[in-house]
Amino acid sequence: MQTMTGIDQLRLWRTLMDLRQIGAGATEADGITRLAFSPPELEAKAYIRVLMEECGLDVYTDAVGNVFGVYQGREPDLPVIMTGSHVDSVIRGGAFDGTLGVLGAIEAVRTMKEAGIRPRRTIEIVSFSDEEGTRFGAGYMGSKALAGKLDDRFLTLTDQEGESYETVLTKAGYEPSAYPKAKRDSREIGAFLEMHIEQGRVLEEADIAAGIVTTIQGPLWLQVTIEGAADHAGATPMAIRKDASLAMAEAMLAVEEAAVTHGGVGTVGSLKVKPGGINIIPGEVVFTVDMRHGDTTLRDRMLTDIEASFSAIAGKRGVSFKTLVTKKEPPATCSEDIRASIHQAANTCGIPVKDMPCGAGHDALIMSTVTRMGMILVRSQDGISHNPQEWTSQEDCAKGTELLMRTLHSLAEERGDEA
Template sequence: MLAINQINQQRLWKTIKELSEIGSGTNIAEEGVTRLSLSLEDLEARHYVISLMEEAGLDVRVDEVGNIIGKLEGTDPNAPIVMTGSHVDTVLQGGVFDGTLGVLGAIEAVRSIKESGIQLTHSIEVVSFTDEEGTRFGTGYIGSKAMTGYLDEATLSLTDANGITYAEALHQAGFDPTLYKQAIRKPEEIKAYVEMHIEQGKVLEENELAVGVVTNIQGPVWVEVTLNSHPDHAGATPMNMRRDASLAMAEVMLEVERIATKYQGVGTVGKLKVEPGGVNIIPGKAIFSIDLRHGDIELRTKMVNEVTASIEEISKKRLIEPVIELKKSVDPAVCSSTIVDLLEESCKELDIPTMKLPCGAGHDSLMMTKITEMGMIFVRSKDGISHNPKEWTEKEDCVKGTHVLLQALRKLAK
C-alpha cells in the first residue's frame, strides 16, 4: 500500500472559486458560468489554467488545436505517459464544476505529488481539452478528437451563430488549424487516461457516497425526425379524416420510452416543434429530436432499429411521411477493468466508501478510450443538477475525489 499524500484543500477550493469568476457576470447563482469554446471568457480561463500549471511547476505547452498540456516529468523519459484532465469550456449558463473539477483537481493532485518530492517513473500530463461541450459549433470533444486522430476538415468548417468557422475561431485564438493533425498522439505514447468529473446525476447522492468509479460510458445517438402531413382546419376536419403530425409524434415518444425501458437504456425526446402552430390548426408537420443511450453498442443498435421501425409503422398507419436524420453517433466505451480495480483499491486505501456506476453523459474520455486505457472518477452532484447555475458539489467531495485521483495517478505512474 502507498503512503497517503494530502492535497492542499484550501488551494484546490480557491482555484475552483477563481476560475468560476471567469465568465460568470454579476450574479453567478442566477446566470451561472458561460465560457463557450474559444470565446473571450474561454480564452481568459485558458490563461488562468496555464498560469496555474506554471505555478505548479509543470512544463506547459499548447498543441495545435489549443489543448493545454502540463507535464510532470517522470524519471524514465521513454516510459508511456499517464494522462489526466477534462475541460474548462462550458455550456450557456452552465455550472462551476463541470469539467473544471477534472482540470483543477488534476493540477492540484500533480502539484501535491511534486511538492512531496515523490519520484515517479512515468511522466504525468494534465490536459485541459479544447471544446468538450460543443455548444458553440454544435459538436464537441474537439480537443480529444484531434488528439486521437478523429478530427476532420468538415468539423473545422462548421460555423457558429455568427458565421465564424471553427478554423477561423482557432486562428483568431492564435492557433494554426491547418496543422491539426500534429496534435495526434500515438497509442504507444500514453499508458492511461483517468478523468475526474462531477456525476451530473443523482446515483451517488441516493447512495450517500462522495465518490464513484465509472464502469462504462453510454454513447449517445441523436436522431432528428420530421413527420410531414397536411395542416387542416381544426373545426372542419372530422377525426377520421385527419393526418395529425403531432399525434404521430406523441405515439413515437411513448415508443421511445417503452423501448429504452425494455433495453435498460435511456431515451429522451427533448426538443420538439409542431407547424404551423395555431390553436385551431391540425399540425401538418412535427419535428423532434430523439436521444438514445446505452453502455452496450449492440443493445443500443437494437434500440435505434426498433425506434426507427416504430416511426415507420406509426407514420404508415397515420398516412404521414417521415424523414429520419442521424445527427450524431458516439460509440459507448467500456472503462479499463485494470483502472476500475485500481480506483476501487485507491478508495479503499483512503477509507472513502465507493460504488461502481455507469456514466450517462459524454466526456473526453470517450475519445481517449480509442487510443489508451481509460477510467473515470465520479464526484457527487447535489440534486443531480448540471449544465445549470444550480450545479453544486461540496468542497469535501471535491477534496475526496482529488485524493482518489492523486492516489490513482501515483499508482499508474510508479
C-alpha cells in the same frame, strides 16, 4: 513506495472559486459562460497555464489550444499517464463541470511533488478545448484532435454569429490548418483517467461521494420529420385526419418504451410543430431523439424497436417518417485495471465508492479510442449541472481528488506494459 500526504482541500477549493470568476455573469443566477475560444475561455486556459507553471510543470499548448502540463517521471521514455478534462462551459453553466478534473489533477500532482514523489512514468495533465460543443454544435474537439478523429470539415462549422471555426481559431492565435499536428501517437499514452462531476443523482441517492465508471454510454442522436396533412381544425373530422402531432405523441411514447425495455435512456428534447397555429391540424413535426446505452448491441436494438414503432404509427395514421442519424458515438468500457486501481485507492483512504455507468459524454469517451481509460465521478448536489446551481461540496471535491492522486500514482508506478 513513499506514503502520500493528503491533498490540500482548501487550496483546491480556492482554485475552483478563482476559476469560477472567469466568465461569471453579473449575478449568481447568470452562472458562468465560457464558450470555446471566447475571451473568457482563453482567459481560463491562461489561468490553468499559470497554475501549472507555479506547480513546476513543463507547460505547452498544442495546435488546437489543448493545454498540457507535464510532470516528468523517473523513466520519461515510458508511455505517459494522462489525466484532465476541460474548462470551457455551456451558456450559463456551473463552476464544476470540467474544471474539477483539470484543477483536481493539478492539485494531485502538486501534492505528489510536495511529498517528494516522482513517479516512474510521466504524468501529463490536459485541459481539452471545446468539450461542450455549445458554440459550433459539435463537441470533444480537443480530444478528437488528439485522437486523430478530425477532418477538414470541422473548420467550416459556424457559430451563432456565422463565424467559422477556422476564423475563430485564427482570431485566437492558432493556425487552423495545423490541427493534424495535435494528433498523438497512441503508443505515447499508457492510460487516460478523467475525474468529472456526476451530473446525475445516483451518488447522492446512495449517499456516496464518488463513483467508479464501468462504461460511458455512447449517444445516438436522431432528427425525425413526420409529414402529415395540415387541415382546418374545425372542418376536418377526426377519422380522416393525418395529424403529424398525434403521430409524434405516439412516437415519443415508443422512444420511452424502447429505452425502458432495453435498460437504456431515451429523450425527445426538442420538437417543432408546423405550421403551428391553434386552429390548424399540424402538417409537419420535427423532433430530436437522444438515445444512450452502455452496450452497443442493446442501443442498436433500441433503435430497431423505435424504427419499427415509427413505421407502425405511420401506417396507422397515414403519415410518413423520415429519420436521420446526426450523431453516433460508440459506448466505451472503462479499463478493468484502472477500475481496480481506483478501488484500491478508495480502500486505502477509506472513501466509499460505487461502480456505475456514466450517462453523460466526456473527453474520456474519445480518449478510449487512443488508450485504456478510466473515470472517477464526484457527487453533484441535486444532480444539477449545465446550470448556475451546479454544486459539488468542498469535501467531495477533495475526496475525488484524493482518489485521482492515488490512482495516478499507482498507474504511474505500475510495471508490465513498458512496450
